[in-house]
Amino acid sequence: MIAVVCAVIGAVTTLSLRSYLYKQLDAQVAAVAQRAAGPLKGGNLPAGPAPGTLSGDNTANDTIDADELSYLATPGLNPGVIGAHLGSDRKVTSAGIAVQSTPGASMEVKKFSAAQQAAFASVPLDSGTHTVDIPGYGDYRVTLVRTPGTSTGYTVIGLSTADVDDTISTYITIEALVAAAGLVAAALAGSLLIRYSLRPLRRVANTATRVSELRLDKGEVALHDRVPDSDTDSRTEVGQVGAALNRMLGHVAEALNSRQESETRVRQFVADASHELRTPLASIRGYAELTRRGREQIGPDTRHALGRIESEAARMTTLVEDLLLLARLDAGRPLALTETDMSPLVVDAVSDARAVGRDHHWHLDLPDDPACVHGDPERLHQVLTNLLANARTHTPPGTTVVARVVPDDFEVIVEIADNGPGIPPDLLPRVFERFARGNASRSRAAGTVGSTGLGLAIVQAVVTAHGGRISLSSMPGYTAFRVHLPVTHSQLTLSLATMS
């Protein structure tokens, strides 16, 4: 806006200055013409018909030489005045300019060349002042007077516009510089002012940014960030934004708190229920076993029924234990962390698996050096047991299973790979979810202990609680679970709290 205003002011003042200076120059031209006309008069001459402003002062003299330009060198006139005579047919009979070779020297008249003379031919024959461009000399303001003593001849007198043009261009330069300086100053002052006045908005934005960096999706969220009171003045627009943001943050915090509370209640309920179920389940198994082994003679049907009761009770015990473990991991129960070498753990777990899965081929690939992680041996053993159990139960007899420990710079990788049929593609994306299992596992004869679909969920929860991660690649003929555990991790309890 300032630039536009400057441009308008500049244009208007330049145009008015130009027209003022030209008017002055025209007056000078008229004065010079009047003065130059003096020598032309010669004596008492009759007044000729004169269209020009000065023509009234001129009187005709038949004896005057129309080609004579010496009047241009009249003392009192400045150098640079041009003069010309137009004949009856507008033909330029003579034209020249008054020059002074050195200051103080007498003035001489320099004749114009034919091309320069031709410029005068375009001057309109009226009393006005006109601009002509004389090649090699530039623009001149000229006026006409009737040549005294002739009926059709005209005398042209003119002054250069160079001075006026110089003045105008200097004025434009100064104007542009001042406008540019003004614009820079206005831009600086404007940006400082805007920055200063928008500071409260930046504080509001900072609060919003801090909140946006919080993890709101899980766990207990400490949403205490608020816009400072000074920026919540509802009389200003920024204050209204700040107040609205604070109100919104309040609502969000309440919603998150109630979500967290209900999650905690559900988790607590699952943990309590699982815990409470352990005792009756143990009793059921105990009594079933007692009855089966008792001295009383029982028929084969009852024996079968008792066997089923025992196996189903055992299956349910596993399920309840898994649920309890998951609930505890969810609640962020700290692990019993010690410096644990993974190799002996893997050896133990594979030996157990080999004892149960005689139809499978079991291989070990262990490093020479200890591969120590900061972990809970019991939980890590469970991870291995679950993965090895999967490799055994979800693959046909004759499958080869390889357990490998690979120590790396920052992590220890434990890989359980088999060459079984692989995980069904539709199950793959949600294989770590709770109760996710393949159709084959679902239809497996009830009575087989396991296959609840919690095995991999537990594996993931435990590994995450250790600050590690689990990766999986599965295709027909090759399925590998890779557990990445950080080499040392002193703050596992912290990550445990966040994983819930």
Ligand SMILES: Nc1ncnc2c1ncn2[C@@H]1O[C@H](COP(=O)(O)OP(=O)(O)OP(=O)(O)O)[C@@H](O)[C@H]1O
């Ligand atoms: N090595 C594997 N080869 C083929 N399928 C597998 C393998 N490991 C897991 N799966 C598939 O992933 C599903 C989920 O495994 P997960 O261990 O979570 O549950 P589960 O073994 O069915 O039951 P649970 O382990 O609780 O007794 C399995 O049902 C099975 O279909």
Ligand SMILES: [Mg+2]
């Ligand atoms: Mg399993």
